[in-house]
Amino acid sequence: MTTASISRPAVDPALVTTITGAFARRRLAALAVPVLILCYLIYTAFAFDLGGLFARARMDNAAILVSDFWSYKTHVTRDNRSGDLTIAIEGEAKGTYPAGMLPDWVTTDGATTRIDLGDGHLVTYDADGARYAIPDYGTVDIRPLNGKLALTAPEPLPDWISASDNKVSVTTDAGRFSYSRSKVETFKYQPGWELFFFTLDSPFYGKSFTELVALALWQDRVDPARSNLGYMLAEFWTNKMWRHGDVAWALFETIQMAFLGTMGAALLALPLGFMAASNMMPSGAVRFATRRLFDFIRAVDALIWTILLSRAFGPGPMTGSLAILINDTGTFGKLFSESLENIDARQVEGIRSTGANALQRARFGVIPQVTPVLLSQILYYLESNTRSATVIGAIVGGGIGLLLTQAIITQKDWEEVAYYITLIVLMVMAMDALSGWLRRRLIKG
Amino acid sequence: MVDIAFGPEPEKRPDPAQPSDAYLELTRRRRMYGGILMVIFVALMVSGFQLAQSRNAGDFLSGLPMLMAFPAEVLSEAWANRAEMPALVLRFLPSLIETINIAAVATLLGAIAAMTMSLLATRGLARWPRAIPVFRRLMDGLRAIPEIVIALVLIFILGGGPVPAVIAIALHTGGALGKLFSEVAENADLKPVEGLTSVGATWGQRMWLGVIPQVAPNWLSYTLLRFEINVRASAILGFVGEGGIGHDLKIALQWGQGRYDEVVVIFLLLLLTITFIDRISDRARERLVKGRRP
Numbered sequence: 187m188t189t190a191s192i193s194r195p196a197v198d199p200a201l202v203t204t205i206t207g208a209f210a211r212r213r214l215a216a217l218a219v220p221v222l223i224l225c226y227l228i229y230t231a232f233a234f235d236l237g238g239l240f241a242r243a244r245m246d247n248a249a250i251l252v253s254d255f256w257s258y259k260t261h262v263t264r265d266n267r268s269g270d271l272t273i274a275i276e277g278e279a280k281g282t283y284p285a286g287m288l289p290d291w292v293t294t295d296g297a298t299t300r301i302d303l304g305d306g307h308l309v310t311y312d313a314d315g316a317r318y319a320i321p322d323y324g325t326v327d328i329r330p331l332n333g334k335l336a337l338t339a340p341e342p343l344p345d346w347i348s349a350s351d352n353k354v355s356v357t358t359d360a361g362r363f364s365y366s367r368s369k370v371e372t373f374k375y376q377p378g379w380e381l382f383f384f385t386l387d388s389p390f391y392g393k394s395f396t397e398l399v400a401l402a403l404w405q406d407r408v409d410p411a412r413s414n415l416g417y418m419l420a421e422f423w424t425n426k427m428w429r430h431g432d433v434a435w436a437l438f439e440t441i442q443m444a445f446l447g448t449m450g451a452a453l454l455a456l457p458l459g460f461m462a463a464s465n466m467m468p469s470g471a472v473r474f475a476t477r478r479l480f481d482f483i484r485a486v487d488a489l490i491w492t493i494l495l496s497r498a499f500g501p502g503p504m505t506g507s508l509a510i511l512i513n514d515t516g517t518f519g520k521l522f523s524e525s526l527e528n529i530d531a532r533q534v535e536g537i538r539s540t541g542a543n544a545l546q547r548a549r550f551g552v553i554p555q556v557t558p559v560l561l562s563q564i565l566y567y568l569e570s571n572t573r574s575a576t577v578i579g580a581i582v583g584g585g586i587g588l589l590l591t592q593a594i595i596t597q598k599d600w601e602e603v604a605y606y607i608t609l610i611v612l613m614v615m616a617m618d619a620l621s622g623w624l625r626r627r628l629i630k631g
Numbered sequence: 632m633v634d635i636a637f638g639p640e641p642e643k644r645p646d647p648a649q650p651s652d653a654y655l656e657l658t659r660r661r662r663m664y665g666g667i668l669m670v671i672f673v674a675l676m677v678s679g680f681q682l683a684q685s686r687n688a689g690d691f692l693s694g695l696p697m698l699m700a701f702p703a704e705v706l707s708e709a710w711a712n713r714a715e716m717p718a719l720v721l722r723f724l725p726s727l728i729e730t731i732n733i734a735a736v737a738t739l740l741g742a743i744a745a746m747t748m749s750l751l752a753t754r755g756l757a758r759w760p761r762a763i764p765v766f767r768r769l770m771d772g773l774r775a776i777p778e779i780v781i782a783l784v785l786i787f788i789l790g791g792g793p794v795p796a797v798i799a800i801a802l803h804t805g806g807a808l809g810k811l812f813s814e815v816a817e818n819a820d821l822k823p824v825e826g827l828t829s830v831g832a833t834w835g836q837r838m839w840l841g842v843i844p845q846v847a848p849n850w851l852s853y854t855l856l857r858f859e860i861n862v863r864a865s866a867i868l869g870f871v872g873e874g875g876i877g878h879d880l881k882i883a884l885q886w887g888q889g890r891y892d893e894v895v896v897i898f899l900l901l902l903l904t905i906t907f908i909d910r911i912s913d914r915a916r917e918r919l920v921k922g923r924r925p
Contacts, residue, residue, distance in 0.1 A: 223739060230736045233729070234793045242790045251787065439686070446679045449672070485906045489867045489877065490898055493884065497701035500688025507683050573777045580779060580871050584686070587779065591871065594783045607780050614775040 254600030258380045259361075262292060262301050262372045264311050266330070271299055271311075275380050276599070280426045283386055291374065301372050307360035309372050316370045318356055318363050328354050328365045335365060379601050381427045388421045428605065433589065437613055439503045440585035443578065444571040444617075447510025452564045454515045459522030460548065466526055476519070483516030488574070492581050501583035509578055510571055518563070525559045526552065558629045565628075569621040572614055586610055708888070709895035719896040723879055727900050729793055730875035733868075734861035737797045741804025742854045745770075748805065749812035750838050756816060756824070758834045770813075773806025778864055782872045791873035799868065800861050808857055815849045816842060848919040855912040855919075862908055866901055876901065 261277040264270070273292060275281030288294065291302040301309040306321040315329035324340040326347065334351045343349060346357050355364035362373040384390045389408045390398060401408070402415040409417050423431040460466045462476040492509040499505045534551035542550065579587030590606045593599050684690050689697075709716075751757050752766035778799040785795035823841035832840070869877020876897055883893040 227736065227739070230732050233732060234736075234797070236794065239789060239792065239794050244788060244790065248788045251784065439683075442679055442683060446676065446683060449676060450680075453676075481906075485902050485909065486898075487863050487866060487901055487905055489863070489870055489880075490901065493880075494698070494701060498689070498697040499691065499694035502683070502687030502689075504680065504683040504687035504691065507680070576777045577779045577867055577871065581867075590780065591783065594787065597787060603784070607776070607784075610777060610780060611772070611775045614777070615771070618771070618775065 251600050253375065255604045257375050257377045258601060259373045259375050260289065260380075262299070262309075262374070264299065264316075264370050266367065266369055269297060275386075275427075276601075278427070281381060281386065287386065301374070303358075303360035303372070303374055305360055307358060309363055311370055316363075316365055320356075320358060326354070326356055326363075328370075330367065333367070335367070379428075379605070381425070383425070384418075384421050385426050390418055390421055428602070433586070433606070433609065436579075436584075436586040436589050437609060440575045440579055440587065441572060441613065441617070443503050443506040443510060443575040443585060444568060446507035447575070448514060448564060448568045448571050450507070450511040451514035451518050451567075452560070454511070455518035455522050456560075458515070458519045459526055462519060462523035463526035465529070465531065466548070466552070477523075480516045480519040480523075483512060484520070488513040488578070489581075492578055496582050503579075503582075503584035506575060506578045506582045506584050509582065510574060514567060514571070517567070521563050522556075522560060525556050525563075529555045561628050562625045565621040565625050569614075569617045572617045576610055586613070704888075705891040705894055708891040712892040715892060716896060719893055720900065723876060723893075723897055723900055726876040726879050727904060730865045730869060730877065731862060731904065733793045733796050733800065733875055734858060734865040737800035737804055737865070738854060738858045738861050740797070740801040741857070742808055742850075744801070744805035745808035745812050746843075746850070748809040749816055750842065752809065753813045753816045755821060756819070756838065756842060766809075767813075770806045770809040773802050774810065775806075776803065778803045778868060779871055782868050786872050793874040796865060796868045796872060796874050800864055803864075804857055804861060808853060811853045812846070812850055815846045815853075819845045852916040852919045855916055859905075859908055859912050862905060 258276060261272075261274050263272045263274070263277075265272075271294065273283040273288065283289070291304075293300045297313045299311040301311075303309060306319075308319040310317045310319075315327070317328070318326040320326065323344070325338075327338040329336045329338075335349075335354055337349050337354055339347065348355050353364065353366040355362070357363075361375055364371050381391075384393075390401070393401070398418065402418060405414065407414055407417075412420075425431075458476055458479070461472055462480065464473060467473050467476075488509060491512050492505070495509050495512070496505045499508065529552060533555060534547050537547045537551040575585060576587040576590070579585030580591045581587075586606060586609065590603065590610070593602045593606060680691075748766050748770055751759070752763050752770065754760070754763065757763050757766075778796075781799035781802055782795050785798055789795050819842050823845070824837050827837045827841045865875055866877045866880075869875035869879075870881050871877075880894065880897045880901075883890045883897065
């Protein structure tokens with residue numbers, strides 16, 4: 187070190203201090219940024235009450251959600267006063283088995299009902315009360331006695347049985363069973379989305395795929411008035427549980443809002459973009475005014491536009507389209523005017539030299555240059571607006587966004603929520619692929 | 632040249648004796664296609680708007696005069712109560728800060744996730760080159776799920792408050808920024824990475840010292856743009872779900888007359904915040920991308 191420095195010309199000590207200082211500052215900055223970010227995150231963890239969040243989190247809701255996503259439950263209910271038995275999928279009127287129709291795991295014999303929950307779990311309702319036979323444990327026997335419930339079960343009671351004088355409930359892996367004075371109820375969980383194709387009242391319910399194909403292709407008509415295939419499609423389309431027709435219409439409405447909004451905004455923004463571009467519009471006052479208009483539209487957020495428009499036009503898809511249209515006019519205007527300012531002036535000059543007027547110069551000199559850029563921007567926004575239209579739909583009451591929020595607010599039909607989420611994701615991905623494909627086609631020519 | 636322009640098929644080749652005929656023929660055909668496309672497009676737009684209008688509660692022309700009625704009503708009431716405005720501003724300031732915090736935390740977390748995912752999904756830089764498609768599809772999936780879906784589901788599980796919104800926006804941001812980040816990283820110069828490899832640097836060191844310094848300005852610029860977008864998204868999520876100034880706005884609007892002064896204050900706060908953040912991020916991005924030192 188010392189020998190080397192002797193042979194070198196002397197280094198300016200001021201330079202050394204500047205450089206070492208700069209290095210030290212850099213090192214400090216490299217350390218300070220992560221520390222600052224960490225401090226900010228810690229501050230927000232307190233501001234957002236992260237500790238209380240874990241206390242408030244409802245993990246049982248999460249369990250309901252996850253199980254509803256891939257399974258459905260069937261309620262087998264007996265009214266203890268009248269003795270009537272109802273079997274309903276998800277406990278809904280739309281999914282109630284008609285009289286005389288039973289799933290194959292329920293058998294009735296006079297007043298006795300036997301429910302096979304699988305894996306040896308057997309529930310029996312009879313005139314005396316109800317019994318639940320659980321393998322490796324024993325039988326839970328419940329009989330009403332003097333207005334109270336008498337429970338006989340192997341002692342000690344495990345924690346998955348809760349018992350009081352008025353209600354006994356048992357939760358096992360196979361299902362749930364509860365007995366109260368007014369009714370006895372058993373839930374059986376099965377995988378899948380039941381009634382997805384045909385509801386119970388449809389003549390096609392419970393048929394296998396090959397049976398359906400046979401019916402559609404060569405077997406006799408179920409309804410003499412129409413073909414089996416048409417009948418099947420109609421039954422599927424008007425399915426009361428899943429409402430496929432309404433859902434398809436809602437998806438279409440969402441895409442429609444995005445399309446109308448984006449294209450309408452592009453049509454409006456094109457002339458405005460010309461008015462705001464410095465190489466197109468000689469008048470500074472007009473340029474200034476147009477640019478401030480864009481700034482204003484962009485600053486008044488999409489949320490505010492949506493609210494203002496829904497007050498004037500009422501709920502519905504047109505309001506959603508107009509909200510997207512207005513909001514994107516500002517964005518497109520800014521983007522378009524920037525692209526117009528970046529064009530090659532020589533082409534315009536060439537057109538001008540032939541004696542073309544301003545409109546002809548724009549049509550033949552400017553538009554051909556900017557079209558690929560503008561189209562690419564429009565298509566990109568079409569894709570991102572499909573997502574926005576879902577959210578805006580939830581506010582203005584149109585499209586799949588409305589269906590989704592309604593299904594979530596009722597906090598009941600999570601299988602429908604799962605269905606809608608799947609469809610939304612597929613829709614957005616399809617629009618993404620479509621817009622990407624079109625962009626590649628258009629830009630490469 | 633002619634081969635390149637018209638393709639190899641001999642019959643499509645124009646007659647060299649009559650160049651203007653071929654040109655005019657070509658233009659005519661292009662004009663016709665353009666015209667047909669235009670007609671289809673206009674028909675789609677017109678029928679689309681008519682359909683949308685028929686499904687709407689109110690129609691366009693009768694609603695148009697009403698467009699100013701609501702703002703006028705709101706503004707006149709707010710003007711009458713203008714003395715209370717400063718107090719209201721102070722009252723809504725905490726929820727405004729919450730909205731901004733939601734956006735900031737979500738942008739930070741999303742950007743950090745996007746950094747890792749994008750490097751793992753970039754050809755030439757990935758730690759496990761075979762896993763590139765996995766990370767790409769992961770980012771596509773994150774981008775495709777709208778924020779509102781995640782937010783509403785999380786509100787059901789976690790209860791109200793800002794955290795569901797943060798998670799929802801962060802996941803979407805991770806996907807969206809990841810794609811942009813990866814496009815930037817693809818163009819990074821690999822020489823520093825090779826140099827670091829030659830001295831035995833680990834993957835993390837190669838990325839941190841070789842790639843990040845190159846891409847940082849562009850990444851930061853995209854992150855700022857995303858922050859701007861996320862502030863808007865956070866306000867909207869508050870309106871649909873819970874938390875922040877969007878929620879206050881919803882309550883004030885549901886109350887209707889009598890609380891319009893609050894509506895105006897919230898609108899103003901949102902407008903000013905968005906304009907302010909817009910300006911700041913515009914400046915900063917210009918400086919970052921054009922490389923001017925402050």
